[in-house]
Amino acid sequence: MDSIKIGHLTKEVKRVQFSITAIPAGVHYVEKNYQNGDYIIEPTEENHFLYILVAGKAGVYNECADGEAVLLYEYRAVDFFGEFEILTEVRTPMTVIAKSDSKVFIVEKNEVLKWLRMDFEFTLFFLNRICMKTLDLSYEHIRVAKLSIRERYIYSIKAHSDKGDLPQLTKERLVEDIKAPIRSMNRIIVDCADFIAFEQKTFKIIDQKRFSSEFEALRRKSE
Incomplete structure (x- = not known):
């Protein structure tokens, strides 16, 4: 049972238990290994597959206008991604990159649909996990x-x-990270300059004790 807190509201949410790595006979898939930093899904290619992360970690990134990639979501085994392109008409996905050495089962769209038709427990797990990811985001x-x-x-x-x-x-x-105008951010950089320096276009924590104190107070406030 997971506890999801939004504002002053706390909601207990039950996760459906299912072994997604136990792919049934008759559903074809490919096993592939990725090294840390490898692209699992590239945004320039159409996606027609479900990716089951069996081992490791993977990050979903948004490519910014300046070429930087902002982490939007992190997957940890065991989990899956790629369902958005399978269930909608959108075929161009976000970038997904391995954040550690990882093992992935890759299931083509028609095989996923066949699996959903033949296995109600998988269907229930599939829908539950999509809902949980929506809640997380x-x-x-x-x-x-x-x-x-x-x-x-x-x-x-x-x-x-x-x-x-x-x-x-x-x-x-x-x-991109803090979603604020550059002028507002510049004022904050000046305001925090006694413990976070920005010199020669580089950020550096110069007072670790003060920074840790500020972050801990912020973490407690967010709980």
Whole structure:
């Protein structure tokens, strides 16, 4: 049972248990291994497949106008993606990149539809997981919308620091992350300059104790 909290409302949501890796006989699939950083789905190619992440992690990215890729969602085994293109007329997907060495079962659209027709438990699991992902994304959208620009800035710096790519973070990418005008973001950068420096076009945490204190207060507020 999962607890989903939106504002002051907490909703208990039951996840359907199902072994999606136990693909039944008669449903054809291909097993493929990816190394960390490999493209699993490229946005320039039409997608007609369901990808079952058997081992590893994968990230869904949005390609920004400046060529930067913003992480939208992270999958951890066992999970699946690619269902949007199977169930709608949209054929051009988001970018999906392996975030670790990963193993994936790839099932073609017609095989997925056959599996759905022949196995009600799979159908129930499939629909339940789609709903859960929608809830996850909705909750994240509401959580971020409730944060001030300053709070979003600190969250973004923390995320990139944990990911290890803070030295490569650009202002353009940060604008996409925190969804704020460049002038507003510049004011926040100045406001936080005593613990997050921006020098020579590079962000750096210069007071780790102060930064940790600010982030911990923000984390408690968001709970």
